Amino acid sequence: MTAITLVQGDITRQTADAIVNAANSSLLGGGGVDGAIHRNGGPQILEACRRLRASHYGKGLPTGQAVATTAGRLDAQYVIHTVGPVWSATEDRSDLLESCYRESLRVAAEVGARTVAFPAISTGVYRWPLDDGARIAVRTVRKHAVPSAFDEIRFVLFDARAYEAFTSALAEG
Ligand code: ADP
Numbered sequence: 001m002t003a004i005t006l007v008q009g010d011i012t013r014q015t016a017d018a019i020v021n022a023a024n025s026s027l028l029g030g031g032g033v034d035g036a037i038h039r040n041g042g043p044q045i046l047e048a049c050r051r052l053r054a055s056h057y058g059k060g061l062p063t064g065q066a067v068a069t070t071a072g073r074l075d076a077q078y079v080i081h082t083v084g085p086v087w088s089a090t091e092d093r094s095d096l097l098e099s100c101y102r103e104s105l106r107v108a109a110e111v112g113a114r115t116v117a118f119p120a121i122s123t124g125v126y127r128w129p130l131d132d133g134a135r136i137a138v139r140t141v142r143k144h145a146v147p148s149a150f151d152e153i154r155f156v157l158f159d160a161r162a163y164e165a166f167t168s169a170l171a172e173g
Helices: 032-041 043-054 095-111 130-144 160-171
Strands: 005-007 019-022 068-069 080-084 115-118 152-157
Touching: 005 130, 005 160, 019 032, 019 095, 032 043, 068 095, 068 160, 080 095, 095 115, 095 130, 130 152, 130 160, 152 160
Parallel strands: 005 152, 019 080, 019 115, 115 152
Antiparallel strands: 068 080
16 A cells, blocks of 8 residues: 655655656756755756756656656655646646656656655746645546555645645545
């Protein structure tokens, strides 16, 4: 069985096999989770991202996809970078947000990460409404967390509001 857990806090202070980064497609850093991961994980992560840009991802990482690098000085083996969609009021991009969680889990299983910490992808700078973002996150993880592959999928929520949104989404069953 895979436990789905919630904690309030800074994702860069977590112990896990893999920590998911709400990256942008450049893979070269940004604000929010991305900024904190590079700041606290050290330069190794950025070096790995630069190598990805020089090889497989010359145009950057497309929205909805995921790729693993070293976690540098973070207390994890891997950072899994995924690019969330920017919220749009006129276009339904839920499938892309779902894809972020699904692809991150796929990559995590591929590298053998059994404990995975996720932030609330797209709900910061990319302005996705928190309640909807939480519902999509919980639904997708429930659907794709293969019980034999994962011990724990942990959502790490930065503030009380996000924690409440995920608590409700989890309770909705
Ligand atoms: P995006 O660009 O995908 O919206 P952000 O990093 O701006 O990504 O925000 C995603 C979510 O992560 C937001 O809910 C934000 O409050 C939260 N967040 C920001 N910094 C951290 C952190 N250090 N640890 C965990 N969550 C964070």
